[in-house]
Amino acid sequence: MILLDEEARLVIRSEGERAYPNECCGFLIGRFGEAGARVVTEARPVRNSREKEERYHRFVIEAEEFMRAEAYARKMGLELLGFYHSHPDHPAEPSGYDEENALPFYSYVIVAVEGGAAKNLTSWELSADRAGFVNEPIGAIPAAFWNANIINIDKEDI
Amino acid sequence: MPVIIQIPTALRQFADGQPEISAEGSTAGDVIAAFAERYPDIKRHLYDEYGALRSFINVFLGENNIKNLEGPATPVKDGDVLILVPAIAGGTGKSA
Ligand SMILES: [Zn+2]
Numbered sequence: 001m002i003l004l005d006e007e008a009r010l011v012i013r014s015e016g017e018r019a020y021p022n023e024c025c026g027f028l029i030g031r032f033g034e035a036g037a038r039v040v041t042e043a044r045p046v047r048n049s050r051e052k053e054e055r056y057h058r059f060v061i062e063a064e065e066f067m068r069a070e071a072y073a074r075k076m077g078l079e080l081l082g083f084y085h086s087h088p089d090h091p092a093e094p095s096g097y098d099e100e101n102a103l104p105f106y107s108y109v110i111v112a113v114e115g116g117a118a119k120n121l122t123s124w125e126l127s128a129d130r131a132g133f134v135n136e137p138i139g140a141i142p143a144a145f146w147n148a149n150i151i152n153i154d155k156e157d158i
Numbered sequence: 159m160p161v162i163i164q165i166p167t168a169l170r171q172f173a174d175g176q177p178e179i180s181a182e183g184s185t186a187g188d189v190i191a192a193f194a195e196r197y198p199d200i201k202r203h204l205y206d207e208y209g210a211l212r213s214f215i216n217v218f219l220g221e222n223n224i225k226n227l228e229g230p231a232t233p234v235k236d237g238d239v240l241i242l243v244p245a246i247a248g249g250t251g252k253s254a
Binding site for chain 1: 214
């Protein structure tokens with residue numbers, strides 16, 4: 001189960017639309033909640049480092065950016081929980097290429113962008129044996145979470 | 159010659175939850191191979207079906223990506239720290 005903050009969804013959708021016809025990508029940051037649910041309090045865009053002419057169907061987040069995002073999460077008292085990317089004019093289902101490049105543990109959120117408009121939002125987790133992606137239900141963050149967790153919502157640039 | 163390997167969060171579950179371990183070897187590639195031998199469940203995440211390190215697995219020797227040094231043949235010495243860092247890649251894979 002992944003619980004996505006409303007603003008985080010907005011960021012993923014608008015980034016997907018802004019990048020169209022190319023793919024956008026970014027980090028999902030938050031903490032583990034009840035029953036191991038991933039509670040994403042921030043979607044943090046990062047540049048797609050693929051060559052310009054490849055960005056319509058590929059994205060890459062460089063290792064250096066990954067380290068920076070982990071350091072940022074740590075500093076905020078949060079964790080890196082996963083990644084998002086967009087599928088321009090393609091369903092919000094993981095491709096074989098997504099699967100080859102995925103790691104277990106993390107959530108992979110995909111937003112379909114059709115003709116420039118963000119549509120379906122899905123989330124996936126790679127099985128530990130790399131057999132395939134498993135769909136992960138997306139929910140909203142309950143008010144009780146915010147009452148029980150003090151999170152600095154002043155997002156910082158690092 | 160023990161070298162420290164820092165394991166990324168996503169792969170710690172395959173190494174008894176440890177954030178780092180030490181392994182022996184004279185090159186970065188050897189040390190990682192020794193680590194993978196000890197924790198066989200981690201192999202499929204580090205290596206592709208041809209036995210090469212997966213393209214999204216980056217190995218840093220201190221501040222330097224071994225891609226910019228001598229790759230897996232980069233020599234390591236006692237007390238060096240290798241940091242495994244994933245790059246994150248994907249996409250629709252559709253053609254133009
Ligand atoms: Zn994809």
